[in-house]
Amino acid sequence: xxxxxxxxxxxxxxxxxxxxxxxxxxxxxxxxxxxxxxxxxxxxxxxxxxxxxxxxxxxxxxxxxxxxxxxxxxxxxxxxxxxxxxxxxxxxxxxxxxxxxxxxxxxxxxxxxxxxxxxxxxxxxxxxxxxxxxxxxxxxxxxxxxxxxxxxxxxxxxxxxxxxxx
Amino acid sequence: xxxxxxxxxxxxxxxxxxxxxxxxxxxxxxxxxxxxxxxxxxxxxxxxxxxxxxxxxxxxxxxxxxxxxxxxxxxxxxxxxxxxxxxxxxxxxxxxxxxxxxxxxxxxxxxxxxxxxxxxxxxxxxxxxxxxxxxxxxxxxxxxxxxxxxxxxxxxxxxxxxxxxxxxxxxxxxxxxxxxxxxxxxxxx
Numbered sequence: 494x495x496x497x498x499x500x501x502x503x504x505x506x507x508x509x510x511x512x513x514x515x516x517x518x519x520x521x522x523x524x525x526x527x528x529x530x531x532x533x534x535x536x537x538x539x540x541x542x543x544x545x546x547x548x549x550x551x552x553x554x555x556x557x558x559x560x561x562x563x564x565x566x567x568x569x570x571x572x573x574x575x576x577x578x579x580x581x582x583x584x585x586x587x588x589x590x591x592x593x594x595x596x597x598x599x600x601x602x603x604x605x606x607x608x609x610x611x612x613x614x615x616x617x618x619x620x621x622x623x624x625x626x627x628x629x630x631x632x633x634x635x636x637x638x639x640x641x642x643x644x645x646x647x648x649x650x651x652x653x654x655x656x657x658x659x
Numbered sequence: 660x661x662x663x664x665x666x667x668x669x670x671x672x673x674x675x676x677x678x679x680x681x682x683x684x685x686x687x688x689x690x691x692x693x694x695x696x697x698x699x700x701x702x703x704x705x706x707x708x709x710x711x712x713x714x715x716x717x718x719x720x721x722x723x724x725x726x727x728x729x730x731x732x733x734x735x736x737x738x739x740x741x742x743x744x745x746x747x748x749x750x751x752x753x754x755x756x757x758x759x760x761x762x763x764x765x766x767x768x769x770x771x772x773x774x775x776x777x778x779x780x781x782x783x784x785x786x787x788x789x790x791x792x793x794x795x796x797x798x799x800x801x802x803x804x805x806x807x808x809x810x811x812x813x814x815x816x817x818x819x820x821x822x823x824x825x826x827x828x829x830x831x832x833x834x835x836x837x838x839x840x841x842x843x844x845x846x847x848x
Contacts, residue, residue, distance in 0.1 A: 555810060
């Protein structure tokens with residue numbers, strides 16, 4: 494919620510939430526691409542959009558933290574071409590990704606599937622929430638009770654001490 | 660009072676325990692790396708345990724190329740080490756001497772030139788020696804992609820049934836040959 498509030502433009506909960514959502518959608522839908530040559534693009538814009546969507550889910554194995562759409566490594570170029578060939582052949586996104594996984598393993602997927610080995614990875618945000626929440630709860634409980642209000646005598650003494658001496 | 664002392668003791672011992680546990684795990688990992696049963700750099704080997712991908716590649720002129728069937732037929736007699744290399748690849752230069760030794764002691768080493776020109780490949784072989792029984796030319800890199808190659812050099816050990824039994828991404832050196840490769844060859848025998 495707080496995240497959306499930060500990114501909201503309008504007033505009112507629902508409108509700002511929608512605006513915030515739209516903001517993120519626009520951000521997510523316009524990744525920077527490193528197609529080395531515009532000739533690489535498919536002539537059909539719908540097919541090209543699908544190729545870009547699939548390619549941005551596939552890791553460039555030479556640079557490891559870029560997608561094949563974002564990388565200008567030679568292997569990324571070859572894999573981009575393969576993705577476009579397969580899109581043109583009418584293969585589904587799932588089939589294209591499976592083709593890549595058969596060759597390069599799940600590592601090629603920038604969004605790893607939930608398996609026994611990635612369970613900890615997927616669970617980490619929730620574990621962090623539990624640990625952080627637990628720590629916050631304990632810290633709150635441990636905080637000492639506020640001191641009792643000043644007695645009449647203490648108040649008089651405080652007044653005497655803080656009275657300006659002129 | 661005693662609970663306070665206990666809590667302090669726990670606060671002191673818990674991090675120590677964690678560090679000790681981490682140290683033990685790290686030691687076990689190093690030990691397994693030494694034995695060659697664990698490789699932190701391995702991207703995962705989806706090809707290991709699977710049949711050789713199908714291919715039919717031309718040769719580096721004037722030599723003849725080979726196909727996956729040729730590899731399979733040769734591997735039926737004796738395991739084949741299939742090596743992807745390129746003249747523009749520096750680690751391949753370091754690896755050349757190791758491959759030469761392997762072929763001298765009788766291992767069948769076959770080469771696939773990855774995204775390279777025939778003239779450059781021939782120059783590379785003249786300069787650093789030719790350890791390969793057969794050489795094929797994968798100038799478009801498509802066969803390499805079918806093998807899951809993501810950089811050169813990479814090597815694949817093929818057994819008598821045409822199944823990839825071992826894979827190494829990166830140059831072969833003495834440690835790799837004496838460790839994982841020897842283990843893999845023993846398991847084939």
